[in-house]
Amino acid sequence: MLITTPHYYNQFRCIAGDCPDTCCAGWQIVIDDATRRKYENYKGPFGNRLHNSIHWKDSSFKQYERRCAFLSEDNLCDIYREAGKDMLCRTCRNYPRHIEEFEGSREISLSLSCVEAARLILGCKEPVHFLTREREGEEEYDDFDFFLYTKLEDARDLMIKILQNRQFSIEVRMGAVLALAHDLQRRINRQELFSVDELLERYQKEGALDKLEKKLGAYCITGEGRFLQMQELFGFFGELEVLKADWPEYLAARRSRLFEQGKEAYAGMRRRFLEQKTRQWDVFLEQLMVYFVFTYFCGAVYDERAYEKMKLAVVSTILIEELVMAGWNENQKLPELEAFIDAGHRYAKEVEHSDLNLNRLERLFREKEACRLESLLGVVLS
Numbered sequence: 001m002l003i004t005t006p007h008y009y010n011q012f013r014c015i016a017g018d019c020p021d022t023c024c025a026g027w028q029i030v031i032d033d034a035t036r037r038k039y040e041n042y043k044g045p046f047g048n049r050l051h052n053s054i055h056w057k058d059s060s061f062k063q064y065e066r067r068c069a070f071l072s073e074d075n076l077c078d079i080y081r082e083a084g085k086d087m088l089c090r091t092c093r094n095y096p097r098h099i100e101e102f103e104g105s106r107e108i109s110l111s112l113s114c115v116e117a118a119r120l121i122l123g124c125k126e127p128v129h130f131l132t133r134e135r136e137g138e139e140e141y142d143d144f145d146f147f148l149y150t151k152l153e154d155a156r157d158l159m160i161k162i163l164q165n166r167q168f169s170i171e172v173r174m175g176a177v178l179a180l181a182h183d184l185q186r187r188i189n190r191q192e193l194f195s196v197d198e199l200l201e202r203y204q205k206e207g208a209l210d211k212l213e214k215k216l217g218a219y220c221i222t223g224e225g226r227f228l229q230m231q232e233l234f235g236f237f238g239e240l241e242v243l244k245a246d247w248p249e250y251l252a253a254r255r256s257r258l259f260e261q262g263k264e265a266y267a268g269m270r271r272r273f274l275e276q277k278t279r280q281w282d283v284f285l286e287q288l289m290v291y292f293v294f295t296y297f298c299g300a301v302y303d304e305r306a307y308e309k310m311k312l313a314v315v316s317t318i319l320i321e322e323l324v325m326a327g328w329n330e331n332q333k334l335p336e337l338e339a340f341i342d343a344g345h346r347y348a349k350e351v352e353h354s355d356l357n358l359n360r361l362e363r364l365f366r367e368k369e370a371c372r373l374e375s376l377l378g379v380v381l382s
């Protein structure tokens with residue numbers, strides 16, 4: 001079994017009681033069956049507390065004022081403190097690690113929803129690289145399309161290479177990988193996987209990105225056109241379930257800051273924002289794109305929807321940047337990295353930790369005008 005992680009993976013340290021946004025509040029934490037059995041059999045005074053603080057019907061921890069029943073006042077976990085690390089359920093043991101399983105390989109990343117993981121992901125100045133090691137043990141898969149998986153892996157390697165090519169603006173790099181995912185999807189739909197190698201060769205030929213850069217220029221839209229597109233993309237949040245209690249208020253404030261003054265005010269804000277953008281902003285966007293592409297793209301082996309995985313990366317990156325822009329407009333002195341960490345981890349908490357939300361987004365990506373290739377290229381490049 002091959003285990004792959006981003007190079008910063010082992011640098012992660014949970015800051016527990018010092019965390020400004022503990023992961024033990026606001027979410028329903030579901031207990032896996034093996035841990036549930038341990039809790040059922042735990043004896044003594046703490047056993048009584050376990051029995052009284054779990055919703056046994058749906059196997060989740062009870063919450064008081066949206067905080068886990070075991071989260072102490074100093075933001076530490078009482079299960080860990082009283083019963084030890086081995087008594088944590090799988091979710092609490094793994095978080096903020098995100099695991100994707102494939103035949104013969106496991107990919108482990110850190111979730112952007114944890115503030116300290118977000119600091120590593122976004123604070124990384126150099127291009128991320130991935131480390132692979134071998135470990136004993138294989139999972140059996142009945143129905144795994146290994147041929148599609150290798151094509152997706154090859155495509156993802158090239159996409160990450162393009163995203164990390166700092167000779168080009170991040171907008172051009174994002175446009176290029178979106179177009180590549182679009183072309184790849186056509187081959188998947190037509191069951192022409194044999195022609196994927198030729199497609200990838202075309203995108204990595206010398207001068208291919210220069211040519212593409214010129215072509216992509218035609219998709220630029222004005223600040224006012226972007227206003228309408230962004231409003232539609234922001235509307236997607238209204239279709240999602242809310243996970244954290246403070247999200248609706250945060251989102252409403254950001255939305256009003258961006259759109260309430262109308263198209264011209266939006267275009268002016270965007271212009272001033274872009275004037276202040278530093279090279280470091282491009283690195284934040286690159287890291288977000290690489291994060292989403294690495295985490296989700298190869299999952300298309302299970303549903304054949306590679307293009308939608310790329311749309312998730314592009315739309316998420318644009319929306320996070322837009323949330324940062326709204327915050328910047330409110331307080332133009334916000335430190336850059338902190339602003340991205342704040343917007344990025346809030347977004348990831350709402351979107352990435354709900355299968356319902358991820359599925360709804362994929363449906364919107366298929367159905368909505370704002371998610372057609374030309375529309376998304378327009379938003380990316382403007």
Ligand code: SF4
Pocket residue numbers: 013014015016017019020021022023024095096113114115116117
């Ligand atoms: S959000 Fe991250 S840093 Fe904060 S308590 Fe959870 S795992 Fe630790």
